[in-house]
Amino acid sequence: MALATGLTALASLPAPASADETRQARQVAYVTNQGDNTVSAIDVASNTTIATIPVGAAPTGVAASPGGTRVFVANNADNTVSVINTATNGVIAIIPVGAGPTGVAVTPGGTRAYVTNSGDGTVSVINPATNSVVATIPVGATPTDVAVTPGGTRAYVTNQADGTVSVINTAANTVIATIPVGAEPTGVGVSPGGTRAYVTNQADGTVSVINTATNTVIATITVGTTPSDVAFSPNGTRAYVTNRADGTVSVINTATNTVITTIPIDGAASGVSVTLGGTRAYVANPGDGTVSVINTATNTVAATLTVGVLPTDVAIANVP
Template sequence: MRHLYVCNTTCDSIDKINIESFTVENTIPLTGVNRGRIGPHGLWIHDKLLFTSNCYDDSISIVSLENGMVETLYLGSNCRDICVLGNHAYIICGDSNNIVSFDITRREIVELIPCGNSPHSIDCCSKNNEIVVANINSDSITLFDALYGSNIYSIDVGPYPTKAIITLDGNYILVCESNMGYGGRGSVSMISTKTRKVIHRVPVGSCPFDMCCDEKYCYVTNYGEGTISVIDIYNHEEIKRIRIGGMPRGILSDNKHIFVGDSYNNLLVKIDKNTENKKIIPINGEPTGMILG
């Protein structure tokens, strides 16, 4: 049985959601290293371990999915997001503008990799070993090969990029250009991983904030207008917009459904991809990062 794990940033916990019944099956409390607020913000699953990046506690938590044991480790200031590739976890530190490479087995920091200003998201692609980071305050993304951390590329993109992901085939990087503070619509740009140049740009809704993709489509939360944009990746166009309400932020999809967190109303929405029928359940507090496991 598959589950969806959701960060409750304001409640310092993770909700475990049964996808079939669409109910909260369990809530995992997190304990920080600084005896204060924790703020889990990003999630990743690797080898039956659930990793969270904790933006208030400057730490990561490692949760065993087998026995529920939780280990929390100090990493660096403002841990915004996390991904795992091979035996290393990569964590972005929003205040120091670094990516921390962390050896999971030895539980130690291996390397600090520089990126742009105020990194907000990180994603990795096992197909080509590349890692991409969206840097909000430098209007750029950072791209590097995980095997050769010194090969670092900075690519200019549109205003206030909040998310960057690599398509499943490894050929393109999709960047959520929020245009935050400028008014008007945001956009999603498509960058070739070979040429490292923007080759297409698709307008979406107001203040796009998060996104995910499958083999054909990209799903984008428009935080400023309560909608989701559905983009045909290879025809480079928005094909429809789905009304959610509230302030949709985190988003994830599987073969049948789209899962969206409404951070204003503290709700989790499940949308049927074919019918667009919706189911809604309450979440403990400000759903942000999500992962399927």
């Protein structure tokens, strides 16, 4: 996740959600602004900011609960997680975790949130019912991001400093495998079917594809410069990889593990999330304080939205 400076106000053209998406509960994109300690809440249907939420110091990772009622924000500089109530867009809890929290993921059942602590090589496990840490799991060096399988039985953690991924058994909260990947792995995402985990390796410009049945790397895909994050389309046929240093998004065909197009993005692409209907991908751009909205049918930028300073990550909540 990148640090950059500057905030440029850009005119934006609305890119409305599809009819299928607007019939669902309201979708809101939550964007962490690392440079001004806020989270921007963007209404996906209108691409307008509906709230700017003060959180902790240097917010980085963000994840929404499956029910859409809560959003968890990892505050890297003050070692806390802020919990946002999506009904009011206010912070209802502040949870102390480990040193330098960076990434966060919530289990499909919503009963646990996993937070990577880059400063002390651990993962904090939060019980959202009590907003308290119930376990601390040692992993590799400089854990950066985490993703949970659709079944909720495994969590995959990227360890940036030692080039590995730790696999956590969520029932026991223990590491059951350590997988060598590329150089400086940062982002990780698990496919909707749960059969693959994609890992962005920022130092060598690749994505490692892990078979979750065997916990082995079965493919290595060359993408752009300094790949940062990855998100899947709901049907799992496409993976979107942000390349921070060259300001692009690589679109991967997951059936062939090949890049089918590269989309230019303004302002150093960092975090990425795809809407529930799959028609849009939202990309946080720390270089210019914006979010790029990609039309996934055309793989073009449909809108550029101004948010806060150093937007780093984005999560989309299906708010009741």
